[in-house]
Amino acid sequence: MLLEVKKIEKNFGTRAILKQGSLELRTGETVGIFGRNGAGKSTLMKILFGTMRANASSLYIDSIPFNPSTNIAGKLIAYLPQHSFLPRGLKVRDLIPLIISDGERQNQVFYSPGVASFDNQRIGSLSLGILKYLEFLLLAYLDHPFLMLDEPFSMIDPLYHEIIKKVILSLRASKGILVTDHYYDTVWDVTTRNYVLVDGSLSLIKAKDDLSTYGYLPGRK
Numbered sequence: 148m149l150l151e152v153k154k155i156e157k158n159f160g161t162r163a164i165l166k167q168g169s170l171e172l173r174t175g176e177t178v179g180i181f182g183r184n185g186a187g188k189s190t191l192m193k194i195l196f197g198t199m200r201a202n203a204s205s206l207y208i209d210s211i212p213f214n215p216s217t218n219i220a221g222k223l224i225a226y227l228p229q230h231s232f233l234p235r236g237l238k239v240r241d242l243i244p245l246i247i248s249d250g251e252r253q254n255q256v257f258y259s260p261g262v263a264s265f266d267n268q269r270i271g272s273l274s275l276g277i278l279k280y281l282e283f284l285l286l287a288y289l290d291h292p293f294l295m296l297d298e299p300f301s302m303i304d305p306l307y308h309e310i311i312k313k314v315i316l317s318l319r320a321s322k323g324i325l326v327t328d329h330y331y332d333t334v335w336d337v338t339t340r341n342y343v344l345v346d347g348s349l350s351l352i353k354a355k356d357d358l359s360t361y362g363y364l365p366g367r368k
């Protein structure tokens with residue numbers, strides 16, 4: 148499947164955050180988006196997910212116009228936001244079947260490393276890192292063809308970084324994945340194509356050095 152984003156524009160007041168950017172994401176590829184704080188990476192994902200409206204955009208899935216407001220019902224794009232979205236009062240083991248209906252996919256979450264050590268806990272009692280890891284697993288193992296990950300590695304310890312990387316790599320063939328995180332080395336390890344978002348425009352980058360060239364990393368400007 149192919150998700151196409153054409154001429155996406157977003158302004159907050161007089162500030163242009165996204166300026167006519169375009170992006171393609173196919174199932175089978177993992178695309179990294181890098182950019183400084185406030186560059187507009189989360190804004191782009193929120194627009195694609197349907198929780199924020201663009202000032203202008205043309206979106207297509209397999210060349211058919213796509214309205215993000217239909218995304219949740221259509222189960223096309225799963226989205227890990229920066230902030231937790233799970234109900235705090237439920238136990239992990241009771242929540243997993245509420246989010247994932249398919250038994251085999253539920254088991255992929257239940258049998259992921261570490262889950263057995265906290266599946267009897269309530270969501271509200273999990274540490275921030277464990278909560279993020281659980282949210283990642285729940286969304287990664289949904290059947291949706293596209294997955295957007297907004298900072299999946301932040302707050303998470305190095306051992307879980309490795310597990311998340313492995314899961315992303317294992318899903319790469321079947322999903323189109325969009326990922327952004329300031330752990331740029333970790334993101335770079337799992338991506339097949341990368342962009343940097345500067346001044347509202349997405350530029351394709353070929354080498355990690357380009358992150359300095361575009362002013363995301365210190366060094367060359």
Ligand SMILES: Nc1ncnc2c1ncn2[C@@H]1O[C@H](COP(=O)(O)OP(=O)(O)OP(=O)(O)O)[C@@H](O)[C@H]1O
Pocket residue numbers: 159164182183184185186187188189190191
């Ligand atoms: N609802 C809003 N109203 C006004 N300004 C907003 C709103 N949401 C985001 N912004 C602004 O838009 C800009 C882009 O924000 P966004 O969260 O997309 O950045 P980001 O690239 O994800 O940054 P970070 O790396 O810090 O997560 C920021 O300057 C932010 O303050």
